[in-house]
Amino acid sequence: QPLVFSGMQPTNTLHLGNYLGALKNWVKLQDKMPCIYCVVDMHAITAVGYGKPEELRTAVREVAAAYIAAGVDPSRSVLFAQSAVPAHAELAWIFNCVARLGWADRMTQFKEKAGKHKERASVGLYTYPMLMAADILVYKATHVPVGEDQKQHLELTRDVAQKFNNDFNVPDFFPLTEPVIMGAGTRVMSLRDGSKKMSKSDDSDMSRINLTDDADAVAQKIRKARTDPNPLPEDEKGLEGRPEADNLINIFAALSDTSKAEVVARFAGQQFSGFKNELADLAVAKIAPIATRMRELLTDPVELDRILKDGAEKAAAIAAPVIAEAKKIVGFSH
Template structure:
């Protein structure tokens, strides 16, 4: 089994990124062959300063390694350092259909009212995603609910390529459900909104670099309600802020939400919040220390990424060659 997944190097990783994706990646390393990339080619579909992008790539790599991604176990690299991603994306753009891309909901969400003014890259973004996966003949892709449409498109492109060119080189991937459950972490100020770095309130999120005191202060001020915690998780359905904090505790400790509630049933948030703070500090303290060490050794980060790019290129280059030949572009 080979799994491929990427994350945009936007800087400023927060608890939602960690519990929602990264720790799942860490667990995957013991289950299958993993390739994880920093999606810097995807990042340039919107305006970004070149110096900032370079810094973000290095910062994201350091954060992933500090969180437990092991460059000796997994192939970790920057997408732009493997030219085959861009090469295969063009070949697949000539296979994908405009009608397919017109149905992609993320383009509609990201382009907003300025659809005519956004980059073509934002529109064809899903085809580059298909190249990212098909390039390595990945059997599985870890996805959240909002990415299932992209997996369907990747499968459609793979099947059409194979049919059009009487080939079997494209492997239609399956969604990957390993690595345990990924937590859906919501804002500490509004339990109906995902935790996001774009939220103007710093109190809405916990950064991986927050001090122990900052974590304690943000949890103390996190929005809750006056009701005690129930025994049954179903009774939190109409209490989004309470459900969010219980879900965070479960994800951090590895317990089920039901087990968390068994410990705190009948108690209020005056008892729950200090326990949650303690659990978060225990998780994030060592990670923050490791991240600070890695930040001071940029050469080590660059070396990890270069080694990863070398391994990824060794897998990707022969596959692109096969795709060129299938399409009649090489003998």
């Protein structure tokens, strides 16, 4: 049966890329299929979330609040924290043994996040994609709405499912999950560097628009966003070789639910200053209501914890027969 699963790391507050690339689509999918939305705190400790227990606890609530504020409805969708459902970790171990070292070695996210000193990265960061495969497959999820940066991890998820099904001769036990990458905002770039994606873990706060930024901060970040010295192009082709301009046009298109072509046509040949003012107004109009709602939700952490606990119970109940069967298939039956 069709089932949606997706998650975000509580590494920092969510940003415009998370919203346009994933969260916005999560909300829409609730009308089409059952959905499970997770705050993936076990992924968060693979890198920047490690060693800060209080911050992690707070960030989990913030991310849960952001989901709800953006329109995830906990009475329809399952909303929970990853670490509250041990089946993720159990299946991840099995998948660590299914996946080959060569597969993990190809993952570009590991290379980007580990940087120059690979030997100093955590082992968890390296095996992250196997945990992600477990997150999805422990529910036998069929659809995973994510941004473009997660495409490679989803291919690995399919490879793991297929190899498990083959190796243990259990055809169709795990489904071959489809990535759902839709809309104009599937790859929002940093405001400081058009070749890097907007990220929670980027050191520079000026590189991203946080969902919690106030109107002044949003306006300032957009005004200072890097651009080249030329005016806006006359047509979409004129965006070639201009990654920063392309990114701002793309953000405008995604926020206004139109196409890049339409946005280019509207601002053809104009200076960036005027365009940036309009973009800032548009961004504020879209994210300010989410931030307001988020703040309201965060005034009641007890209620958020209750929602997460309730979601964890539902998630565990869905995962239970799958992990039990997977363990039996592997030979863990004593």
